[in-house]
Amino acid sequence: MTRFSADWSRRAFLRGALATGALVLPGTGFLAGCATSGGGQEQTEGEKTADNPLGVPTDQPLEIYIFNGGFGDKYATDVHQPMYKERYPDATINHKAEVDIAGALQSRFVGGNPPDFVNDSGDGQIPLGQLVSDDQLYDLTDLYDAPSWDDPNKKVRDTLVPNAALSGTFGDKPYAMHMALTVFGLWYNKTLFDEKGWTPPKTWAEMTALCKEIKTAGIAPWAYQGVHARYMTWPLLTMAAKLGGQDVLKAIDNLEDGAWQHEAVKESANALAGLRSAGYYLAGTEGMDHIQSQNAWSEGKAAFIPCGSWLESEQKDVTPEGFEFAFTPEPLLSDDAAMPFETIYAAPGEPYIVPKQAKNPRGGLEYMRIMLSQEGAKGFTKETSSLTVVNGSAEGVDLPAGLTSAKTALDAAGDDVVSWMYQTWYAKMWNPGINAHIGDLLAGRTSVDEFTAACDGEAKKVRDDDSITKYTR
Structure with a gap:
């Protein structure tokens, strides 16, 4: 779970770039060279249908990295990934659990070959601001504007607590989805x-x-x-x-x-x-x-x-x-x-991102849409003992005493919730x-x-x- 950001400095980023042959354009902070390979915001879309509103390529593999920390990864392997496979049985899911996300993925980001979905958390978290500045993240607007998993007449953003999308927004675009609601x-x-x-x-x-x-x-x-x-x-x-x-x-x-x-x-x-x-x-x-x-x-x-x-x-x-x-x-x-x-x-916490150069970014968005469903959110709460940003997702879930106490305080606060x-x-x-x-x-x-x-x-x-x-x- 994310409680702080590691100092993943530009100097460290450059070291990774040199190791992979990628370059950072002077004065821009943007990656050049092989970082332009792979997917992109307008690429790798499949046919959009009522059951597939994000245009997921139904037979394309999905590579996922989950931070193996306080939340573990059972919520991914036992809840969200089976839901994805049920909807897209021809897709292969390549799942990896890592403690040091930056150590595992730094060279892949600068090399233009990142995975499709990343739980960017823990001591080795890659600072989101750095990734945004280096144009490494996929714009999640389509996710939040897509029909929700449970109700096609309601957008994903309208099923979430206030400011859930804002927590991962830089400028006017959302680049990170925060799943856990921490009190x-x-x-x-x-x-x-x-x-x-x-x-x-x-x-x-x-x-x-x-x-x-x-x-x-x-x-x-x-x-x-x-x-x-x-x-x-x-x-x-x-x-x-x-x-x-x-x-x-x-x-x-x-x-x-x-x-x-x-x-x-x-x-x-x-x-x-x-x-x-x-x-x-x-x-x-x-x-x-x-x-x-x-x-x-x-x-x-x-x-x-x-x-x-x-x-x-x-x-x-x-x-x-x-x-x-x-x-x-x-x-x-x-x-x-x-x-x-x-x-x-x-505040919403535990960030999840889709790299801009991912091979299957639409699959990454769909995986997020699954997480933000009622079934996906309830499963997350059961496996992690954490509240989520999905409205009503804790209803009917047997919460431990402390989390019940925190939820009671959150309900009592009403609109008087602060964040920074x-x-x-x-x-x-x-x-x-x-x-x-x-x-x-x-x-x-x-x-x-x-x-x-x-x-x-x-x-x-x-x-x-x-x-x-x-x-x-």
Whole structure:
């Protein structure tokens, strides 16, 4: 599952190009040479029919790469690929599961011979912005405008949660389909809280009061994934948006000068930094990776931990009996906040792409249409314990306690759902940029003012770099 983007730099891309004989045209970032071989946006279409609205070549092989991470690949082999084979029995599916997507596919992208469908996720994710800039991705507009798998009178885009297509859009075109709908917030053990009589706080004043009580009970109030401190950008920006409104996040995405030094961002950073000065973080958490910190939390050493809704699935093998995962939104920093307590950060994640030079790109689109069907989405949820971007796809599915809790919070939020795009549009600004700075803040190495100034500096680097394509919302 995607939680961060690897720094798949232009230098690394060039190394792969040299290894395969491909060239990058100076000053353009576009691949030349053998990268022009293979398929293309207007090529390899079959006859379009009611049962085949995307014009899939019915007997052409389909090559698929799935990231073999937290979600595994059974949802592909046991759900989506059988559906494809049933519709197109003459097509052969070549399935591969990989941990390092960039390592497996870099040379194939620059060589003009990529697979037809890629789950671009994990530590070795190829940054989407880089692929878009290098003109390597197939435009998914036809997918979203196609009749849905279940109802030919309804377009695919109309069967999805709001902004599902927008999450993979660069400029005015969608280039990535995000399948998983991740809900982000604070997690706690409901069994422990019920036993202690603790109630998840709705305001920061309630949070600090509860932290004092939790610490007195011999438990650290908070843990976080210190080596991957980016996890703490999620409560940071969510609480800032609750305090100052959605425009705080839009200014950050739009690289506006001073956006990171907005008072709402500073107030949120001050609250999180204050947990350290009060001794409310688990000792040593700043040096733990996500596995170590989450395991410590599961063992009852800490009460709260920030994470996405994949947490329950990720921890299932190490969580003790009787532990009940529960989700709560981040507290309000002020009584006069711009948005209500129920506001949460929820975003489509787990990106899937069709390379522009694929031999069977229409088959790749059709595979996505299958994934976005009710059967495909329900199967994804059952196999991965993740919500999806398909409306109603969790209905009738037996969800575990934590995911049920997260879905309840998502339903309660209604339209008060926030998200941001800078980490998708500008991978290096996000990681190591902002992520390194919040790590320094939470470890006490920098002040709030130094943190926000440093983050503004990262935005300025992107803003002033003419080689980086800019996007706005």
